[in-house]
Amino acid sequence: MNLIQIYVNEVVKYLPRQLKAEVKIELTSQIMDMIEESEGDEKAIQSILEKMGSPKDLADRYLNKEKSLIGPRYYDTYTMIVRIVMFALVLAFSVTFAMKLIFSQEITGWTILEFPLSLFNAAIMGFAYVTIIFALIERNQVKIEDEDVVSKSWSVKDLPKESIELPTHRIENIFEIGFVSILMFIINFQPQIIGIYSAVVNQEESVWTITPILNDATRSVWIIWVNVWLILMLISGVIKSIYRLEAKHRILLSTFFDFLALVMFVFMIATQNIFVDNVAGLIAPGNESFELLVNRGSFTFLVVILTISMFDILRKLIKVLKQST
Amino acid sequence: MKELLEGLVLELRRGVLILGVLSQLNQKEYGYSLIQKLQDHQFEIEAGTLYPLLRRLEKQGLLESSWELIDNRQRRYYQISEEGKQLYTALKKEYQSLNTMMNQLMQGEEL
Numbered sequence: 537m538n539l540i541q542i543y544v545n546e547v548v549k550y551l552p553r554q555l556k557a558e559v560k561i562e563l564t565s566q567i568m569d570m571i572e573e574s575e576g577d578e579k580a581i582q583s584i585l586e587k588m589g590s591p592k593d594l595a596d597r598y599l600n601k602e603k604s605l606i607g608p609r610y611y612d613t614y615t616m617i618v619r620i621v622m623f624a625l626v627l628a629f630s631v632t633f634a635m636k637l638i639f640s641q642e643i644t645g646w647t648i649l650e651f652p653l654s655l656f657n658a659a660i661m662g663f664a665y666v667t668i669i670f671a672l673i674e675r676n677q678v679k680i681e682d683e684d685v686v687s688k689s690w691s692v693k694d695l696p697k698e699s700i701e702l703p704t705h706r707i708e709n710i711f712e713i714g715f716v717s718i719l720m721f722i723i724n725f726q727p728q729i730i731g732i733y734s735a736v737v738n739q740e741e742s743v744w745t746i747t748p749i750l751n752d753a754t755r756s757v758w759i760i761w762v763n764v765w766l767i768l769m770l771i772s773g774v775i776k777s778i779y780r781l782e783a784k785h786r787i788l789l790s791t792f793f794d795f796l797a798l799v800m801f802v803f804m805i806a807t808q809n810i811f812v813d814n815v816a817g818l819i820a821p822g823n824e825s826f827e828l829l830v831n832r833g834s835f836t837f838l839v840v841i842l843t844i845s846m847f848d849i850l851r852k853l854i855k856v857l858k859q860s861t
Numbered sequence: 862m863k864e865l866l867e868g869l870v871l872e873l874r875r876g877v878l879i880l881g882v883l884s885q886l887n888q889k890e891y892g893y894s895l896i897q898k899l900q901d902h903q904f905e906i907e908a909g910t911l912y913p914l915l916r917r918l919e920k921q922g923l924l925e926s927s928w929e930l931i932d933n934r935q936r937r938y939y940q941i942s943e944e945g946k947q948l949y950t951a952l953k954k955e956y957q958s959l960n961t962m963m964n965q966l967m968q969g970e971e972l
Contacts, residue, residue: 552928558915561935562892562912562916562937563912565891565934565936565937566891566892566893566912567933568934569891569892569893569894569936570893573893573897584908587907587908587909587910588907588908589909593909594909597909598913598916599909599914608937703957802904
């Protein structure tokens with residue numbers, strides 16, 4: 537891959553999808569015109585590219601630099617994430633609605649009306665969260681630069697050895713954002729769905745019941761912390777999806793929010809009464825060995841989750857350190 | 862002092878950038894030929910500034926563009942549009958009036 541291709545690829549990396557193809561052809565052609573007029577050797581090419589400025593500076597000039605809530609650089613990622621969140625919410629809504637219809641003993645008019653209302657509220661909440669996160673990222677990224685000021689510190693040597701086209705999104709990011717959105721919907725609007733499902737045989741007729749495991753009595757306190765935790769995970773998912781942020785910057789920021797989310801998770805589990813007491817007792821009353829098994833099992837599960845998360849955070853930090861050296 | 866002056870000169874130049882570019886696009890030009898044309902009139906402009914500017918002016922409807930195949934390579938030519946001509950005439954008038962006013966203001970005001 538020659539220097540011009542690498543440079544052009546680096547420029548279009550910072551541009552929204554709809555601009556990429558056209559700018560790529562046009563910029564390549566314009567640089568070729570300049571090279572034809574010069575001696576065309578490697579040094580002349582380097583000098584021309586350095587005069588053009590760093591790829592990010594040049595990409596900034598292609599974008600309308602008027603301050604906006606969500607600028608053109610992140611707009612297509614923003615619309616993609618809003619779509620993922622909305623899809624996840626509709627999915628969560630459909631599943632919980634179906635479960636409520638199957639397991640609820642009494643279906644009233646309010647039950648039917650409550651669901652579309654909760655979907656509407658969740659959609660507004662999801663939209664607001666994603667918009668605020670992007671607005672904050674935009675606010676921190678927009679630099680009002682002088683049109684003629686070319687980054688003096690930038691040199692062709694800063695270009696990567698080769699430039700690979702980055703995918704617009706990764707499947708794990710879609711799942712992460714979708715999972716957080718579904719959890720947000722359920723925890724905030726249908727928490728009674730999270731429970732123990734059991735069939736009670738009553739006069740030759742089996743009736744399904746749901747015993748909620750989330751502590752309703754302390755809900756007004758823990759719901760705030762759970763939402764903070766979910767927002768931190770959403771921020772991390774959004775940052776991972778923005779390929780136009782520099783890789784190092786992106787990994788560092790998302791790891792920082794992953795770490796905060798982990799701290800928040802530990803804090804929630806340790807200090808908040810999220811779950812009702814004696815969950816095992818609700819499943820099998822009086823069975824002490826089962827109770828011990830459930831308690832030890834959930835503790836082991838927590839330790840495994842925390843260990844995996846810590847290793848993941850360390851792995852990312854090592855990756856950034858390796859990139860820096 | 863030197864930095865301050867450079868910043869102010871930059872501001873001045875930025876103000877006339879679009880006027881200078883529009884003035885040279887009565888005939889179709891491609892990016893680099895326009896840089897050279899402007900340089901012939903001692904109007905220095907960096908490629909990294911001009912190329913994105915051409916796209917923005919086209920998006921605003923002030924320029925028209927067409928792709929042509931020259932020596933097996935696509936090249937994009939730009940020319941001022943009808944809307945651009947109207948804007949250019951109005952902008953030129955404003956500039957001239959501003960220039961006259963500034964000359965009068967600064968006449969005999971040697972500090």
